[in-house]
Amino acid sequence: MELYLLIMGKKNQQLKKKIIKYLYYSDTLSVAELCLKADKSLPVISKFLNELIEEGLITETGYAASSGGRRPLTYAIVPNLLYVVSVSMDQYVSRIAIMNLKNSFVTPVEEFELPLTKNPDASFVLAEKIEEVITNSGIPKNKIAGVGIGMPGFVDAKKGINYTFLSVPGKNVTEYMSEKIGLPVFIDNDSRLIALAELRFGAARNKTNVMVLNVGWGVGLGMILNGELFKGHNGFAGEFSHIPLFTNSILCSCGKTGCLETETSLMVVIKKVQEGLRGGRMSVLKDVAMEHFEQAIEAIMNAAKEGDQFAAELFSETGYKIGRGVAILIHLFNPETVILSGRGSLAGKIWQAPIQQALNEHCIPRLAMNTNIEISTLGYHAELIGAAALVMENFERRTETSGTPEPDDHLLK
Amino acid sequence: MELYLLIMGKKNQQLKKKIIKYLYYSDTLSVAELCLKADKSLPVISKFLNELIEEGLITETGYAASSGGRRPLTYAIVPNLLYVVSVSMDQYVSRIAIMNLKNSFVTPVEEFELPLTKNPDASFVLAEKIEEVITNSGIPKNKIAGVGIGMPGFVDAKKGINYTFLSVPGKNVTEYMSEKIGLPVFIDNDSRLIALAELRFGAARNKTNVMVLNVGWGVGLGMILNGELFKGHNGFAGEFSHIPLFTNSILCSCGKTGCLETETSLMVVIKKVQEGLRGGRMSVLKDVAMEHFEQAIEAIMNAAKEGDQFAAELFSETGYKIGRGVAILIHLFNPETVILSGRGSLAGKIWQAPIQQALNEHCIPRLAMNTNIEISTLGYHAELIGAAALVMENFERRTETSGTPEPDDHLLK
DNA sequence: AATACTTTTTAAAATATTTAAAAAAGTTTC
DNA sequence: GAAACTTTTTTAAATATTTTAAAAAGTATT
CATH class of the missing domain: 1.10.10.10 (Winged helix-like DNA-binding domain superfamily/Winged helix DNA-binding domain)
Structure with a gap:
């Protein structure tokens, strides 16, 4: 039918x-x-x-x-009535999956390396990969509601432009991809999609004012305000990673010094582990290779969970600093909940104590009192779920936007 | 009629x-x-x-x-169809006025001292004063749409409670005042009402994402997000004054150290003038009495405007520090505009240069580029206008809320 | 097991809102 | 200065939505 x-x-x-x-x-x-x-x-x-x-x-x-x-x-x-292609990217690795409307994967998650920095072919390669995944799945395109992509960088979701990566000469990324793939394509910033996932299916469900932290190679922030994803005037809201919070002189990727990121990203944790081990610290981590960041940080998080003192100390220290940033968020937003999500959330409860301590020290009690800190349960899949949600979020606008490819044919009788 | x-x-x-x-x-x-x-x-x-x-x-x-x-x-x-009583309070002085729906005062602004700290009679005195002003105006109560009050403190506008000042045993302030005066009473935080005034009648008109700074004895913040006044989960959003931004050890009124307020409020400016003069700095301010804060800060602002080097330096310094705070706001909210309002805005353009400089140093260029800094034109009346707007803002809810006194009689045939 | 109380579902009547078309009032162009 | 084009206002017809009331299906209590 x-x-x-x-x-x-x-x-x-x-x-x-x-x-x-x-x-x-x-x-x-x-x-x-x-x-x-x-x-x-x-x-x-x-x-x-x-x-x-x-x-x-x-x-x-x-x-x-x-x-x-x-x-x-x-x-x-109706089960399997409609599918969504969801894509989650970071600066090095991208993942593609096809999901049904119950957030179950109907294809294995396809993971592949795709460096974004100074890569003019990135959009082309991504589109090809997506095509490939769709073809291999055997799902006809008229059963796919669209493609949702989460990506790092300054993303204007409305215009469909990423000002940092994936630029296409003379066109918006979404236009380009949409024409190439023959499906509607929607993009947004990775942290914002994680927040969207939390809002629709996670710990922020039915809540109206929530801060979702994406602790990873930076510290991203997706904001739920008045029950909606907040994007700001140009779509750039939530640059938590780069608020000038420290008076250190560590140069940040953004060109400034003192950014929150310079003291709190998982990359910093890895570096500190390396330094510590070189300095002779005892730890179960001494035999772990630190070159492959993904594996390294996983090992460190596991060590901390299992009680390794050095690892635990590092998370305490980092958590406290993140907490100082969170204190600022609480003063400004008076949120109901702060959710720790993203890669770093796999460390779980380890963060909670030091963050809470920072709040106790740096927050007005009446504010801290009214905010609770939670750990995401969506874990690693948050961004993919968010990307799928992004497609459905735009679902009702489908017939209105004439930018959608073949709007008269797609999904119609 | x-x-x-x-x-x-x-x-x-x-x-x-x-x-x-x-x-x-x-x-x-x-x-x-x-x-x-x-x-x-x-x-x-x-x-x-x-x-x-x-x-x-x-x-x-x-x-x-x-x-x-x-x-x-x-x-x-129809002109003079309806009037609004608007009240603007700070910790020491309160002002009451009656306005028509064109934001013109139809009575002179009544100013009187009303200390809020540890003053259990404050609500009673205020209500009496309001009654008096209404009676003296000769305007019948059924021609008054309501009373709007802007006040410092942690205000939950929805519940009608101020957790810091003006508490009434066993009742909400709004309930109490409303019953006493026989008119609907609405309250909100002073900075938020200034932002409301800017949104409806000032520099934030028709804009959707605007930060309104209330530079005064603290540094308040009212936020316009998605075209609406943002209040946060408990109504406490916008505590800009107390974000932990400095590593100084100056004790803040809130009990913590390092708050933005400890380095940037107008009170700090006065203190620094005193210190400087004592230290022998040359300035036209040397003959100004610093005991009366209101007059003192006015004199200092005027001196700076007229080129007094010492005063100008102080505003530069303070402006730069406020700018560091604004940089954080811009990173988080990506606002279209930041408006300097409140008492301090009378110093006008003097702030603009140092704030802009701080933004250049502490903001990601793409963000700073998309935000402009403006000075309020509403000036000293902003809060009173905001208080009036608050009443009209709640106007359509009038018949719904049964908490309104004599809802069957008031304004009805 | 009968009665009283809830909540969901269905159906009919009453309201409200939009669409479309025509009339009125101005502006601009040739 | 008439003809063509715009925009506002008015009117009538077509849609859409809500309210109200009643029926149906369960639950809880005695």
């Missing part, structure tokens, strides 16, 4: 796309719950839901538990 | 209140412009506008210039 999802050109039918989005975020929902979310009345939701069922996009999924009265019928998106 | 404004209980008629709000913000508007703002169709706006005219709340105000076709009729609120 072919899909005939988006004949819904008229404003009227926009609600259907909204319903699909809500079901994507929540898996199964009752009519009453959908009403609340969409802020529409019951008969309206009911009507469109029934239409969606007739069209084969949504199914009933049995009754939910009663809360004192008649049990509500619940609904969900 | 009596007013019979708010019979509009039904959702239907909420639009009328919206129209009044838009006209309050913009003075005069055409139907087409109202459609855009309210995101409603022309016939709907037209219909309600005509109803409002019949009810005597709104008048035609002639034709606007043509933009190539028929000239649009414009509309405005």
Whole structure:
């Protein structure tokens, strides 16, 4: 059966796309719950839901538990109705996966090296790789809602431009990729997508003011403000890594000194391990090769978890410094929750104590009191989930933006 | 003629209140412009506008210039239809005024001393004073839309509580005052109201991401994010004054050391003037009494404006430090504009150069490039205007909140 | 197991809003 | 200064949405 999802050109039918989005975020929902979310009345939701069922996009999924009265019928998106290609990049390595609308991978995650710095072919290579993954999966393109890509750099998601990497002469990256692949392509900054993942499926769910830290080779920040991903005027908000917080004279990648990043990134941790070992510190890490950063940091995190004193000390020290930055965030944003996510979150609870200590010392008690620090449970997959969510987030705009390739053909009858 | 404004209980008629709000913000508007703002169709706006005219709340105000076709009729609120009591407080002095909906004072601004610290009678005294001002004005209460109060401290505007000052045993301040005065009362933090004033009537008008600095005895911050006043999870967002930015050991009023405030408030400027003069610095300020802070800081600002080297140096120094804080704001929020408002803004352009210099040194160029620094033109009245705007901001919620005193009588036929 | 109370679902009536078309008022061009 | 084009205003018809009420399906209590 072919899909005939988006004949819904008229404003009227926009609600259907909204319903699909809500079901994507929540898996199964009752009519009453959908009403609340969409802020529409019951008969309206009911009507469109029934239409969606007739069209084969949504199914009933049995009754939910009663809360004192008649049990509500619940609904969900038909499994494997639609897929999303999600891509997560860092400066060296990129990963591609195809997911269904339940955040399950339907292909193995394809990982490959793709250096972004001074690489004019990066966009081309990426597009080719994505094409390859789609082809190999055997999934027809009209069953793919789009491609979402998380990437480092200054990304203007709205315009579809990355000012730091992946530039394409004369075109936006999204335009270029979209034409090449034949699917809608959406991009955003990596940290922001991690925050989006947390907002829709993680620890920030149903919360309205949350700071999501992406502790990795830098310290990224995605901000949920008033229940929405905050992007700032040009889409550059959240440059936590480069706030001038220290008076050291360590030169940062951005050209300045004293950036938060210069004292708190995982790269700094690796360097300090190397220095310490050279200086004769005892540690289970003494036999670990530090050349391959990914493996090195994993080893260090494991060591700390298992009680290696040297490693634990380093995380304490780093955590405390991150905490000083978090104190600033709390003063400015008064968030409900601060979530530690990204690669570094695999170190888990180790961060919590030193960060909390920094807050106790540097925060006004009334503020610190009202904020809790949590560790992400999405872990390594956060960015891929966020990239998928980005596609669905833009789902309802699909028919409006004429920039979308073949809008009349794609996903239509 | 009596007013019979708010019979509009039904959702239907909420639009009328919206129209009044838009006209309050913009003075005069055409139907087409109202459609855009309210995101409603022309016939709907037209219909309600005509109803409002019949009810005597709104008048035609002639034709606007043509933009190539028929000239649009414009509309405005009937002058002196409604008044607002606005109050602006700092820790020592409070000011009360009554304004019409064109931000003009219809009574002289009443200024009086009201220390807030450890003063259990503050709320009582304030309420009495407000009553007095209203009585003296001769304006009947049913012509007053409400009372808006800007105050220092940790204010939860939604709950109507100030956790720092003006506490009333067993009640919210707003409840207490509202019952005592017989009018709806709304409160918010002083810096946030200044930002609101800038958003609706000042340099932040029609902008979506703006930081408004309230340079005074501390350095307050009101944030406009996504076109709205941002309050944070508990209403405490914007504690810029107390971000831990310096490694000095100056004890701050909040109990910590190193707060931005300890190096940048106008109080620090006064202290440094005193120290400098004692140390023998030459300056026109040598004959100025420094005991009365208000007069002192005014004299210092004037001296700097007129070229006194010592005063100018101090503002440079202070401005540069504020700039370091602003650099953090720019990294995190990527705002379109940063506005210098509040008492300190009277020093005007003197701040701009040193702040800009700090940004050049501490900001990633791409971010600094996209933000401009502006001086408020609202000046000393910003907070009073903001307090008035707060009342009108809550105007459409009037009939909903049953907490409003005598909701059936007030402003009704 | 019958009754009272909830909540969900369905259906009908009442409202509200948008779309489309026509009329009115101006501007610009030739 | 008429014709062509714009924009605003008015009107009528078509849609869409909400409200209200009633029926159906469960749960809890006695």
